[in-house]
Amino acid sequence: MGIVRSLAIVAVVAAGTFGCLLAGESVMTAAFLGLALIAGSFVGLQHPTWLLWALAVVVALLPAGYVPGTPVPLIFTLTMAVLLATVLHPRDVSTFTPLEYALMALVVVAGLSVAATMQNGIDDILEYVKWTSATLLVVALLRLRADQLRTFGQVFVVASSLSAAVGLAMLTVDKSARTFDLLSPFGYDASSAGRFVFNGAAVTARLSGTYIDPNAAGIGFLAALMISLLVFDGFRRWALALLLFAAVAMTLSRAAIFSVVLALLLMLAFHTMSTRGRTAIIGTLVGGMALLSAIPASRRRIFSSFGDSDTGSTARSDALREFPEKMSGHWLFGHGWGIAEFKDPEKAFNINYVANAPLLSVYRGGLLVGILFTAIMIYGCYLAYRCLRSSRSEVALYGGCFIAFFVLGMQLDFSTVSIPVSVTDLSLMLVYLVVALRSSESTDLFRQAQSRELSVRTRAPR
Template structure:
């Protein structure tokens, strides 16, 4: 290679001396390494540029006509690669989801030992994921199991897999270097709530049941922090896994309602929390007949309705295209078949809020109104749903009568317990037989007072109302996805939390509510960049 091959054409325009340009190294980066006998291109340019910078103007290098081929034996320069961030691959997700399906089929077929082995392997894989390169997989597994089967117990430990993964999220968080630790309003107010609840816990008699109740509730309530500090892309991934789990449970529940009217097949699903002795079916008894309620993998239809309602909101926010249509359709039908008035009412109120008060375009609101009317008409055509809604709050509705009676006797029940409440682990809150004999309020804020005292109840109310403020702001925006989540939270707060109590007493419902709070506080996760078609 000769010096003529390295000739660089330069133009010398006179420019404004106050104009600030990048450093010379950025003006003409080397394309390849030159042989040792020839100076590199930047060196040829640096001297003239520095010389011109001492005057009131400078010379700009122009592109080389054609980069000459490197001499034999000279390797092109390599740019050092930065750290590679690995996320779960589609194959990994397929293996995990397939393993969960195998475990479910094995348990349904009565092969409990196979289901136990598969579940143990998945738990071990989650632990390895914490220590290896995919700690976000622990968050994804938590979301999927919560949505699909929250009551599945961990072999040996005897606690739900959802609870184990909720605790494991903290370990996963410790090995995620890309996480920026910060405390937003959801995490901060949740921490205050847990701290105040701890004082009421130690202020009441400490029993084994109290310790278990407090630990389960506090671990799931504290999940707000590790979820809230995830990068937006990973948080959206966790939300989608939760939606996938809810959608799978919805499809399974719809099939069960169609083929198992008397609930006899539920006796085989002991790994989900059902009793092997029978009596697992849930029914609504009324003047128009008895109707089976969808329980699916949730055991309790009210718990299932709440979890699937949160899944419905995130399906609207995180999915797109046909996948969104399929998921939303299954979840809406499944929520209706639970015959849970609190959750059906929450979804209906959310839809009304979007139509009347959101900032989305009139075209979208018009479509939503039409779809809502069509869906409502179709639901009322089903005898079970029509009977459940039309007979609600009448004199023959035992559930409504018991709710009103519980409100009336609430002050007497709290007499002498206003400061510290009746305590974690109170028999009526942890034992089914004691709960049946005690008519306590089916209202999340008041039940928080019942268990933890007036101060804890006020802290929960502040958290609930703060989230309502941010939910309102999301709803008033012009984007549909954040508006749907904001209105959905308001619907759940105004209806579901006032007419039912799983958020307070059932750790799976507490965790679902924590996920909802996180997404209300992190609308950046709704970007189209992070969604699935």
Template sequence: MLGPFAAVAAALGGKPATIAIAGLMAAVVGVYVGLRHPLWLYYGTVVFVTTFPFGYFPGVHVPIYLVFGCGSILALLMHPRAVRRSSPLMSAVLLLIVMSGLSMAVTFSTPLNIMDFTKWAVATGFLFALLALPNDQLCRVGKVFVYSATFSALWGMAAVALGSTKYIVKPFEIIGYYAVDKFYITGGTLTTPRTGRFDVGQDSETFQRLGGLWVDPNAAGIGLVIALAITGILFTGWQRVTLMTILMAAIVLTLSRAALASVLVGALLVFVFHNMRSRDRMLMIGTLFVGGTTAMMIPAVRKRLMGSLGENDAGASDRIAAIREFPWRMGDNWIFGNGWSLREFKDGPYAFTENFVSNAPLIAVHRGGLVAGLSFLAVIVIGCVVAAKLIRTDSLPHAFYGGVFIAFSTITLNLDHPVVVIAQMTFMYTFFLVFLQYSDELRRQGALTAPKGGALSPDTPPGPPRSGEPDSVAAQGPPLPAATA
């Protein structure tokens, strides 16, 4: 019905009219989908955040993930809430959003501040949209997340194998991606000193790091680690083994030390504190030994890890220098921060040259002051407390999830900052928090506790609550319709 009208408008009004009509048609479609097929919006959000995080609508440069994310939240408001959850973690996230909004209002300098805050708030607030779903639908969304991350991992592995992104990225040029060979300096010798910020020692080598459709290898590492942890609790049997093997191989190829350390330290926490069966303990030792040996046989991985913290490791010395300079950069703006749309958050080369601190909690303080930074720290601390409880359950997959969450919070968030300043990566951390809450609910219902005299098999999905325990909150109320006639 709008087709002839759109054709006439395009002929008479040119590009502006075409864009306006396209927007109107998209709004009509969005309203229909939100009313009749709301879960499609959730699936769309997950796919574009995880697989095409930097994709834009052709011609209008509007992030695709943002439209789907806003649509999901509106769909939630248009339908009766199927599940009502509450927890200290959710309260901390809500406080973080409120305090961040307050800091943005106090430091407001340009309308761009509102746009930047909105993107971040949608990514963070998506937690409440997901936790309004019943557990069965939430798990389906989580599985779509894992499938999408695995697709991006395979795409990235193909780019590494070909040595170029030319043929891998070209199909997605229409949504804003562009093909380019991306090589990153890694490794180096421990005996050749560095004399400048951009110097690289003699005999250093160049290796291509897996970035996938996340583009940046460190961002890819963050997404893949979160997907790996979620895979363990949502899949069983051969599917779990296959998906986790692909994701772990992709994590190794990112050469992200923070990502690798998060997985290894998470597994170590489980090994030390989880009351696992002897068979599982031996299997974990064997898996880590075989995986570690295989990874160290790859020259790029060996150079990257062996060069860490050496004289040629620019990352280590630059991070120390940035932390020392942090109080000076804050000046008198400790309470509400320096602002939301600063150049260091928009211009990568500028941020790199100026060596701004690469630490998520400190960046939260830098942008939003102590009111936002302490709120973010509260989310991290509460999440780690919940994760520690998961490690002590009888479920090995959920224990691994808890271990990786703690390692990620204490290592990755202190070595990198995308989850604070890049909305797409904020979405990834939101998914991490969502399934932490989901796992904690199962723990409190007794679904992660083995019966007396037995053991909870890693391939046994969580069962119903114990006798006398309250029914799962997710069983209350009707599910959000995935499709209606």
């Protein structure tokens, strides 16, 4: 086994350095990457859980960061290390869920589309590998024990809360983005900090923090909000959830905000609860919408949605109308993975490809990829519906958030298909969807057993 592990390390280091050289970097950069991979491989062999905790921190705090001195994203590096450690170490959970089998099938079908549409050589392969590693993270994390998954979730939620605090500081006391100067070794640049909403003469800053893109930040904070419901208890759970929802609201991401609102409505419709709980949810909805309406920035952002004055909605409508024409001749395998519109914002703006996750998966990978991706998400919604019917309110709310994010959020935002950090956030949502369902079923079985025991005691002769 030691020989196999050593060979695996050599193969990964060689592939990483060679890939860096192919990307046009210097020999010095490739050597640095090789040393980093060796150190990471050693940690992966001796202390694999350290890689997990590091990944949880990086996804939340340095989502747009790079390995210092290289063009390699930090998330990609740590995700590959986690996948390698999963292969090399004995696994605590050996059985696979239907969701994992479906994701592995999606990776294979997507690989066929890459092979059929390859035009840009290494760029196509790199984009596919980055997406694949983030997608297969679901399989790696579901090999962990329940206590390890809980710890991973707690680290991710706490790091996301710190990320929200950093973003808030950059909105208020650090408008010159000195924070990014401190993070410059990881590739952050003060000139890229801050995103705005333009509404006539009004300019509104959006919380984006270290995500850089506020829509990606909205998805990341939404994922953290959902996971906080499962990995914390009591006051800490609701305090962190409230903080993270505030962060979601300040990103002004309509996909994330509307997903939370729809989740609460789904709770009212499908979750069995007391009158007190129902009143609390209604009060939360009314109070939350009143608060958002009282703030000019969020009021303009929300109530201008889908109107004629909303350029984003107009562009979205145009893209949907033009989608069949743009797909002509590309329906089977898509336009490709490393194409210019996925790398150049100006090119993307001019082409105006559809901002819808299921349709964008068709645009990039073809009908087979799009259908399988959508089928997996619908299956996830089925699992989420079972959570929604749980007797535990936090599990039900998680299920409601997942359904709402797919039904609404992923139809308004495409980043869970094309942006690695958002693909990773979606993977985390899927992982903890399985965790939520297991938690719900174990609780329900325990209560059923208690009920049967009480029934037997009641009928027993005295």
